[in-house]
Amino acid sequence: MPSEWSLVMPLKRLSLAKSRLSAAGGRRPGLALAFAQDTVTAALASSLVREVTVVTDDPVAGERLGALGARIVPDGPRNGLNPALAYGADTVRARLPTASVAALHADLPALRPSELARVLRAARHHPRSFLADTAGTGTTVLAAGPGVPLAPAFGDASRERHRASGAAELELTGVESVRRDVDTEDDLRAALVLGVGPRTAAASAEGLRRSGASRR
Numbered sequence: 001m002p003s004e005w006s007l008v009m010p011l012k013r014l015s016l017a018k019s020r021l022s023a024a025g026g027r028r029p030g031l032a033l034a035f036a037q038d039t040v041t042a043a044l045a046s047s048l049v050r051e052v053t054v055v056t057d058d059p060v061a062g063e064r065l066g067a068l069g070a071r072i073v074p075d076g077p078r079n080g081l082n083p084a085l086a087y088g089a090d091t092v093r094a095r096l097p098t099a100s101v102a103a104l105h106a107d108l109p110a111l112r113p114s115e116l117a118r119v120l121r122a123a124r125h126h127p128r129s130f131l132a133d134t135a136g137t138g139t140t141v142l143a144a145g146p147g148v149p150l151a152p153a154f155g156d157a158s159r160e161r162h163r164a165s166g167a168a169e170l171e172l173t174g175v176e177s178v179r180r181d182v183d184t185e186d187d188l189r190a191a192l193v194l195g196v197g198p199r200t201a202a203a204s205a206e207g208l209r210r211s212g213a214s215r216r
């Protein structure tokens with residue numbers, strides 16, 4: 001089966017990322033990096049993924065994710081998530097004009113390659129489509145076929161906004177790892193139950209060890 005999708009993954013500077021994981025304190029940048037590393041690794045292992053472009057201005061994340069095989073581009077517009085995604089998609093299509101492009105969040109540490117392949121296979125049947133997050137209000141994947149503008153509308157209530165923009169909702173079961181984005185401590189606990197990648201597992205275990213030590 002051809003590896004036809006070019007993914008675009010936005011990533012904030014690590015010092016600013018995942019602010020809702022406030023209980024993690026100083027571990028927050030390390031966790032945000034671990035989520036992104038596990039997400040990139042799983043995405044690149046997915047059978048329908050040709051390449052992953054990470055849009056980030058973070059030098060450490062750029063180096064680490066580049067070492068995993070991601071293509072790194074700076075956040076040219078520096079104007080928030082949607083301009084970063086549109087810019088990343090433009091850089092893909094400047095090289096590969098007929099590419100199918102999908103935006104994927106960098107905070108999916110439980111991502112399974114086979115589940116992502118199912119989502120991308122379903123997305124083939126629509127010019128533009130999306131997958132809702134576990135919470136049911138957001139979006140974790142927005143996909144656009146050849147020649148179709150990505151037109152990202154992530155942010156508050158993005159499920160509804162992507163639907164209103166004419167994108168088809170992918171109503172799949174059994175793709176929980178692709179829906180499970182991690183914003184809060186509760187989200188992280190739920191991702192750990194699903195099973196996270198090795199870097200998130202290590203970063204989370206280190207946090208538990210430290211908080212156990214501080215309770216003694």
Ligand SMILES: Nc1nc2c(ncn2[C@@H]2O[C@H](COP(=O)(O)OP(=O)(O)OP(=O)(O)O)[C@@H](O)[C@H]2O)c(=O)[nH]1
Pocket residue numbers: 010011012016017018019020021055056057075079080081084105106107183
């Ligand atoms: N390049 C880039 N990526 C962004 C920007 N804003 C958000 N992202 C990324 O977009 C994805 C979804 O964003 P959020 O889930 O809101 O993540 P976040 O902004 O780190 O989390 P909070 O601080 O809790 O809002 C994550 O992978 C973020 O790192 C931005 O301005 N530029």
Ligand SMILES: C=C(OP(=O)(O)O)C(=O)O
Pocket residue numbers: 133137138139140153154155156158159181183
């Ligand atoms: C930006 C979004 O996600 P989050 O819930 O991670 O902020 C979104 O779902 O559009």
